[in-house]
Amino acid sequence: MEILSFVLQVFTPMNMLAIVAGVVSGLVIGGLPGLTANLGVALLLPVTFSMDVTAALLMLMSLYTAAIYGGSFSAILLHTPGTSASAATAIDGFVLTQRGEFAKAIRVATFSSVVGGLASGVALLVFAPPLSLLTLKFGPAEYFMLAIFALTVIGTVSTGNMVKGLIAGAVGLFLSTVGMDLDSGFPRYTFGLFALQSGINFVPAVIGLFSLSQALMMCEDANATIQRVDSKGGGWRFLPFRDEIRAIRTTLVRSSLIGIVVGILPGAGADIGSWVSYNEARRFARDKSQFGNGSIVGIAASEAANNAVTGSSLIPLLTLGIPGSTTAAVLLGALIVHGLLPGHAMFEEHASITYTVIFGFLVANVVMGAVGMTLGKFMVHIARLPNAAIIPTIFILSIVGSYSLGNNVFDIYTMMAFGLLGYVMRKSGFHPAPMILGLILGPIAETGFRQSVTLAEGPVLAYILGSPISLILAVLTLLSVGTAAFLESRGIRAKRDGSVGGTARTP
Amino acid sequence: MPWINRILALSLMAGVIPLWRMADRFPGMGAVFPRVTLAAVATLAAAMLARSVMPARVRRVETEGTRGPRGIVRPLVGFAVGLGGVYLMRHLGFFPAMIAFAAVLFPVLRVENRRIYLIAIVAVLIGIYLVFVLLLGVPLTAGRTA
Numbered sequence: 001m002e003i004l005s006f007v008l009q010v011f012t013p014m015n016m017l018a019i020v021a022g023v024v025s026g027l028v029i030g031g032l033p034g035l036t037a038n039l040g041v042a043l044l045l046p047v048t049f050s051m052d053v054t055a056a057l058l059m060l061m062s063l064y065t066a067a068i069y070g071g072s073f074s075a076i077l078l079h080t081p082g083t084s085a086s087a088a089t090a091i092d093g094f095v096l097t098q099r100g101e102f103a104k105a106i107r108v109a110t111f112s113s114v115v116g117g118l119a120s121g122v123a124l125l126v127f128a129p130p131l132s133l134l135t136l137k138f139g140p141a142e143y144f145m146l147a148i149f150a151l152t153v154i155g156t157v158s159t160g161n162m163v164k165g166l167i168a169g170a171v172g173l174f175l176s177t178v179g180m181d182l183d184s185g186f187p188r189y190t191f192g193l194f195a196l197q198s199g200i201n202f203v204p205a206v207i208g209l210f211s212l213s214q215a216l217m218m219c220e221d222a223n224a225t226i227q228r229v230d231s232k233g234g235g236w237r238f239l240p241f242r243d244e245i246r247a248i249r250t251t252l253v254r255s256s257l258i259g260i261v262v263g264i265l266p267g268a269g270a271d272i273g274s275w276v277s278y279n280e281a282r283r284f285a286r287d288k289s290q291f292g293n294g295s296i297v298g299i300a301a302s303e304a305a306n307n308a309v310t311g312s313s314l315i316p317l318l319t320l321g322i323p324g325s326t327t328a329a330v331l332l333g334a335l336i337v338h339g340l341l342p343g344h345a346m347f348e349e350h351a352s353i354t355y356t357v358i359f360g361f362l363v364a365n366v367v368m369g370a371v372g373m374t375l376g377k378f379m380v381h382i383a384r385l386p387n388a389a390i391i392p393t394i395f396i397l398s399i400v401g402s403y404s405l406g407n408n409v410f411d412i413y414t415m416m417a418f419g420l421l422g423y424v425m426r427k428s429g430f431h432p433a434p435m436i437l438g439l440i441l442g443p444i445a446e447t448g449f450r451q452s453v454t455l456a457e458g459p460v461l462a463y464i465l466g467s468p469i470s471l472i473l474a475v476l477t478l479l480s481v482g483t484a485a486f487l488e489s490r491g492i493r494a495k496r497d498g499s500v501g502g503t504a505r506t507p
Numbered sequence: 508m509p510w511i512n513r514i515l516a517l518s519l520m521a522g523v524i525p526l527w528r529m530a531d532r533f534p535g536m537g538a539v540f541p542r543v544t545l546a547a548v549a550t551l552a553a554a555m556l557a558r559s560v561m562p563a564r565v566r567r568v569e570t571e572g573t574r575g576p577r578g579i580v581r582p583l584v585g586f587a588v589g590l591g592g593v594y595l596m597r598h599l600g601f602f603p604a605m606i607a608f609a610a611v612l613f614p615v616l617r618v619e620n621r622r623i624y625l626i627a628i629v630a631v632l633i634g635i636y637l638v639f640v641l642l643l644g645v646p647l648t649a650g651r652t653a
Contacts, residue, residue: 050643161556165549167519174526174544181537188533189526190540191588192585212589216582217571222616276600371517387625388618391608395589400635404645426571428511429578446540453536 009054010363015356015392018055019364020064029063030070032390033377035214036083036326037067038433042210043394045203045334046401047441053338057357060334062364065310067271069368076105085309088278088302095294097298103237104134104244108296109303110372111240112252116304117365119256120263120288120311123197124318125358127264128347132319134469135343140455141464144448145303145473148440150322150476154329164430164482170439173445175200183450195410202333203441204415209432210330211401212419215394215427218387233465238373248300249280255301259308263325264315270306270325277305313359318342320356321444326433333440410474509559516556523549526650581615588612602632 024046040063048056071086076093089109096105123125138146151173155165167434168216178189181197218224255277255431262273281292281301284421289379291298309325316322321342332342340346346354422432449460456463465471516537523545530538530545599607609628618624630640 033543047643048636109555163551164556166629167548169556170544170547170551174548175545177541181533181535186532186534186535186537189529190538202648216586219582219585219616220578222581223619229574238559248595381545385627386620386623388620389623391585392612392624393627395585395592396605396631396635397606399593400594400639400645400647403601403647404639404643407646409593409597409648412596416586416590416593418621423582428515443546449540449543450536454538 002351003355007359008353009352010058010354010360014055014257014450015058015360016363018051018059019062019367020371022059022405023066023368024375026063026066026068027073027368027372027375027379028382029068030067030083031073031080031382032385033074035390036210037064038330039214039394040064040067040381041138041330041334042206043397043401043440045206045330045337046404048338049405054341054353054356056338056359057334058354058364060331061310061314062368064331065117065307065361065364066307066368066372067327068310069110069303069372070298070379071108071119071306072109072113073372073376074354076109077102077379078384079405083270083381085303085306088269088274089192089299091292091299091451092295095167096291096296098300099294102293104240104296104300105294106376107237108244108248108378110369111245112248112255112300112303113307113372114365114369115252115269116256116259117310117368118362119304120260121307121358121365122360123260123264123308124311124314125355128315128319128358131315132344132347134199137318137469138343138400139467140448140451141470142448142465142473144445144452144464145470145477146320146322147445149443149473149477149480150433151437153480154323154326154437161429162364166430166481168425168430169434169438170347172435173442174438175205175435176442177446195408199484200403200439201411201414202436203337204411205418205439206330206333206436207398207401208410208415208418208420209422209425209436211394211398213422213426213432215391215398216344216419216423218391218394222386222388222391224387230289238370242298243329248297250284251297251300252304254284254320255304256308259305261314262305263309263312270309270313273309274302274306277301283296307365309441314361318346321441323437326431329433329437329440336440343461349396409441510561512555516552516559517553519555520549521554549616584615588615596648600649603634605632606650 010019025044025333026037026040028073029035030037041060042061044060048059068083068085071081071083072089073192075081075086075090077097079090079094079097080318081087081090093102093105093109096102101255151169152166155162165462177195180197181185182187214271256279258280259270259273262276263270278298278301281297285291285295285297300402313323313325313328314331317328317332317335319342321332335342340350342354354427397414398419399412402411413501425432425435452464465474517652527542530541533541542610572639588611591611592604595604595607598604606628609624613621613624635647
């Protein structure tokens with residue numbers, strides 16, 4: 001009966017409004033090439049402050065899944081993926097558009113995205129609660145190692161250059177030490193600024209690093225826009241035809257499973273899931289020549305997998321606090337801002353919020369399909385908006401979003417500083433995600449580290465590695481760094497470079 | 508790219524030194540964790556420096572956006588205009604300051620489609636008024652004239 005009450009809570013007017021608002025925002029942001037789910041979550045985060053926690057999380061998670069799906073519109077209609085996760089969709093989707101069959105491509109992409117999203121939501125519901133029990137065995141040493149592991153994973157995956165990713169994470173950890181020391185009350189690295197005594201605020205930092213830096217990137221080519229294409233393709237209908245479903249059903253199952261597994265792997269995002277799934281669909285196909293020539297199986301593979309990543313990337317996030325993707329890293333900050341700490345408490349003390357959000361995530365995927373097919377015809381106009389119209393919009397929203405946090409102009413200056421820093425980082429090959437994660441996980445890591453130092457009767461390292469869980473986490477940390485270093489040295493990851501952080505618009 | 512990496516690595520290593528010294532004043536265990544992170548930054552920066560000297564097997568494009576120093580001029584000017592807009596917020600109020608910001612940004616971006624630019628500004632300001640002022644009750648700055 002308790003489960004039923006969680007399900008019913010999803011359908012309150014406020015929660016449904018939050019889902020629809022998140023889905024529409026996500027579709028628009030995902031459909032605009034260059035704008036990512038990270039940016040969307042960062043910009044929408046301030047709007048959620050005064051909202052009920054459940055509605056706030058529903059809105060952000062709906063935005064996340066809809067943004068990944070929204071990327072398929074510009075991929076199919078304009079051959080320009082709205083997000084890097086839809087790059088594989090562009091291959092076959094645009095061929096169908098050129099043939100005048102864009103409606104077919106959109107409905108297959110929509111159906112596949114919904115199926116992938118629902119599958120990942122079910123996985124979240126099934127796997128997250130038992131996995132969260134693991135955190136009951138966590139002490140200071142385990143939390144410290146968990147923070148380090150999460151940082152190395154995001155650091156090594158989110159950029160093509162492992163060392164730069166790790167540097168960004170370490171700088172983020174350092175920045176988290178700015179402010180009043182909780183033990184002694186001594187101000188650390190505040191440089192006499194009173195406003196810094198409470199530390200660097202996460203929200204302005206995330207808005208600056210993801211949103212303002214993107215606006216500055218767009219300033220480089222302010223009039224870039226998408227070339228006009230003929231997007232008229234008849235036969236607009238909500239669901240695919242029976243023979244289309246028959247053609248893609250095996251791929252949907254396989255790709256959803258691939259997406260779920262990739263999403264659970266910390267740090268591996270929707271773009272990896274999408275490419276792996278596309279390659280597997282091609283490998284299993286009887287007629288491989290269809291791939292690249294308008295195969296609906298190719299579209300289904302890419303779209304089912306990238307949306308299957310969204311829900312499953314929340315599994316390590318909600319249970320252990322390890323983000324499964326860069327957007328999940330921003331969502332981790334959102335959880336903390338709303339007073340929730342990942343772990344078993346999410347499924348016990350805050351069960352009402354957590355389960356409602358998970359069921360709401362399932363509903364959001366259905367809403368996403370309905371809204372997507374309704375707005376689909378207009379998405380081509382949104383995707384073709386010039387950068388010049390988007391730049392001041394992001395600027396103004398970033399300013400008002402930072403200000404609304406505490407009605408404080410200092411937060412705007414913090415956002416601007418991080419925006420400039422984010423721009424410089426992106427120009428020099430650093431990705432902002434590890435820095436944000438460092439800022440979020442810094443206090444957890446420092447507390448764990450300090451308590452370990454206090455509790456250790458001998459060398460601290462021996463104490464930290466003394467527990468089996470932290471030893472496993474240490475081994476996983478070494479493995480993630482070692483694997484990334486090995487792959488980088490072999491140049492295997494070279495082709496993925498530049499895929500994170502959005503796709504550039506074509507002039 | 509290697510020369511940028513070298514400059515960045517050296518800057519990071521140099522930046523660590525004063526921050527490490529500042530930690531001398533932190534009482535108790537307050538200095539330990541910052542120094543651990545600073546040591547990590549310095550070590551990784553040294554690794555980046557070493558890597559930039561070694562010949563790369565695969566030449567990769569790590570940066571985003573246009574290349575060359577000319578490409579960054581407009582973003583930096585846009586940033587300065589944004590800072591000006593924030594400064595004006597206190598004096599003129601949020602909405603007039605943002606209109607002034609958009610007006611100054613217009614020639615900086617060399618906007619070709621004026622109509623869409625204007626529609627975007629008006630739409631976002633109306634949206635902000637509806638969501639942040641009316642719905643969320645955020646007291647946006649009214650300026651000294653108010």
